[in-house]
Amino acid sequence: xxxITLQHDPDGxxxxxxxxxxxxxxxxxxxxxxxxxxxxxxxAIGSLQELAGIDPPRQLENGLIRFGLxxxxxxxASQIQTATILMQSLIIGCKQIQASYGSRYIRFRHRxxxxxxxx
Numbered sequence: 001x002x003x004i005t006l007q008h009d010p011d012g013x014x015x016x017x018x019x020x021x022x023x024x025x026x027x028x029x030x031x032x033x034x035x036x037x038x039x040x041x042x043x044a045i046g047s048l049q050e051l052a053g054i055d056p057p058r059q060l061e062n063g064l065i066r067f068g069l070x071x072x073x074x075x076x077a078s079q080i081q082t083a084t085i086l087m088q089s090l091i092i093g094c095k096q097i098q099a100s101y102g103s104r105y106i107r108f109r110h111r112x113x114x115x116x117x118x119x
Contacts, residue, residue: 002037004094005109009071014087015113016068017041019094023105033105036097041065044090052082 002023007016019041023033045067048054054075058067069087072080098106 001104002034002106003109004037004106005111006091007068007111007113009113011072013072013084014069015071016066017044017087017090018064018066020064020066022063023101025101025105033097033101037094037106038065040090040093040097041067044086047086048083052079052086054079054083 002019002021005016005018005020006014007018009015019037023031023037025031025033042060042065045056045058048056048069054070056067056069059065069083075083094106095108098108
């Protein structure tokens, strides 16, 4: 199963995205669910770089894609707007995959900064 963890600040800004694990839909190489989530996440990283001018710190390994966003205070309004849209698009894409193939392959976890509970 792929676990997608989104870390939010108290205002809802997505501070980080992490997709870990393997869906188990097929063997690791030809697993279309793993491939789809990987493409969405890597496209989000590339789009943050190209469209928002944000080069997020990231970790890309077998079964793990993780990246973070800077705090909003250090960004221009246009960067905040673009990053928000890109991150929402990433989440929508992952939720559409989950809706198509089932929650046994993808699950979401939301965490909030400052001791907020995971949902």
